[in-house]
Amino acid sequence: MKVLHLDTNHQLLIEQFAELGFENHEDYTSTKEQVEEKIHLYDGIIIRSRFTIDQQFLDKATNLKFIGRVGAGLENIDVEHAKFKKVFLASAPEGNRNAVGEHTLGMLLSLMNNMCKANRQVKKGTWKREANRGVELDGKTVGIIGYGNMGKAFAKKLRGFDVEVICYDIVGGVGDENARQVGIMEFQQRSDVVSLHVPETEQTVGMVNMEFIEGFHKPFWLLNTARGKCVMTKDLVKGLKSGKVLGAGLDVLEYEKKSFENMFVQKPKAFKYLRKAKNVLLTPHVAGWTVESKEKLAQTIVDKVKERFC
Ligand SMILES: NC(=O)C1=CN([C@@H]2O[C@H](COP(=O)(O)OP(=O)(O)OC[C@H]3O[C@@H](n4cnc5c(N)ncnc54)[C@H](O)[C@@H]3O)[C@@H](O)[C@H]2O)C=CC1
Numbered sequence: 001m002k003v004l005h006l007d008t009n010h011q012l013l014i015e016q017f018a019e020l021g022f023e024n025h026e027d028y029t030s031t032k033e034q035v036e037e038k039i040h041l042y043d044g045i046i047i048r049s050r051f052t053i054d055q056q057f058l059d060k061a062t063n064l065k066f067i068g069r070v071g072a073g074l075e076n077i078d079v080e081h082a083k084f085k086k087v088f089l090a091s092a093p094e095g096n097r098n099a100v101g102e103h104t105l106g107m108l109l110s111l112m113n114n115m116c117k118a119n120r121q122v123k124k125g126t127w128k129r130e131a132n133r134g135v136e137l138d139g140k141t142v143g144i145i146g147y148g149n150m151g152k153a154f155a156k157k158l159r160g161f162d163v164e165v166i167c168y169d170i171v172g173g174v175g176d177e178n179a180r181q182v183g184i185m186e187f188q189q190r191s192d193v194v195s196l197h198v199p200e201t202e203q204t205v206g207m208v209n210m211e212f213i214e215g216f217h218k219p220f221w222l223l224n225t226a227r228g229k230c231v232m233t234k235d236l237v238k239g240l241k242s243g244k245v246l247g248a249g250l251d252v253l254e255y256e257k258k259s260f261e262n263m264f265v266q267k268p269k270a271f272k273y274l275r276k277a278k279n280v281l282l283t284p285h286v287a288g289w290t291v292e293s294k295e296k297l298a299q300t301i302v303d304k305v306k307e308r309f310c
């Protein structure tokens with residue numbers, strides 16, 4: 001099998017593929033158009049999220065037998081067309097779900113305890129205790145939207161806390177010992193914390209808008225480690241200004257990819273607000289990006305490809 005690696009990953013992926021007798025080719029710089037010209041030569045590709053693997057790409061990949069997506073989200077792959085072309089699609093949510101669970105919990109506790117704000121103040125020589133009085137997670141209701149790999153990983157991390165965990169999902173029967181599945185009405189009635197773990201789809205783009213925010217009975221903390229476009233930033237800013245949203249932890253931003261290279265230059269108005277707000281915590285899409293996940297993601301792909309083809 002000739003495999004084209006289009007994104008860098010843990011070295012074990014290349015090493016173990018070589019042990020399986022695969023021929024590894026690495027190309028981390030070509031454009032999508034350049035890759036499309038030679039993609040017919042390969043049996044497999046390994047990607048993270050540098051390219052969108054669309055219908056055109058797949059149609060040119062006439063020998064393609066598998067795609068290894070070294071990550072969880074499949075937003076950058078035309079999954080239906082890959083299925084139609086009988087291309088085996090291996091993704092690796094097993095590899096980064098624990099990292100996402102830990103990161104989400106970390107963001108929540110940091111926000112509730114003003115850790116980022118206080119850290120900045122103390123380093124500047126300001127010692128304010130009352131202004132940094134925290135709020136405890138104990139006794140709160142944590143609402144998870146999208147109860148799949150990532151949502152479940154976050155719920156698992158909450159087990160040691162005295163909290164009620166509820167989840168909302170379009171698929172029924174997903175609740176488990178860590179989270180009780182509820183309808184959207186109850187979800188909006190009870191949640192003190194709302195954490196998004198849905199994929200980016202037609203239904204989830206702009207899911208967190210004004211109507212959604214206003215629908216909650218209590219002010220709430222918002223966490224988004226899913227995809228940036230699930231939150232309408234302008235509406236989130238309105239929610240933060242009105243106090244309906246107590247704080248937000250965002251690992252992903254609406255502006256990601258579209259203006260990936262120059263997002264700090266363009267500074268959309270709403271983003272400017274997020275950058276200045278003391279109750280907003282931003283991380284650069286690293287929830288699933290740990291030393292351990294890098295290895296686990298690669299190993300998961302090797303195992304799945306091996307099981308299928310060797
Ligand atoms: N920030 C990061 O580093 C990472 C982000 N992600 C994001 O997390 C997403 C979720 O990943 P997984 O949990 O592995 O996916 P999954 O497919 O296991 O779970 C997603 C869940 O969302 C539900 N869902 C879909 N549409 C919905 C809707 N409109 N309303 C309510 N529920 C809905 C599905 O039924 C499913 O249960 C990925 O697609 C990716 O966008 C994943 C890994 C790392």
Ligand SMILES: O=C(O)C(=O)COP(=O)(O)O
Pocket residue numbers: 048049070071072073074096285288
């Ligand atoms: O696994 C996922 O879905 C992720 O979001 C991880 O980030 P990536 O897009 O692979 O750089």
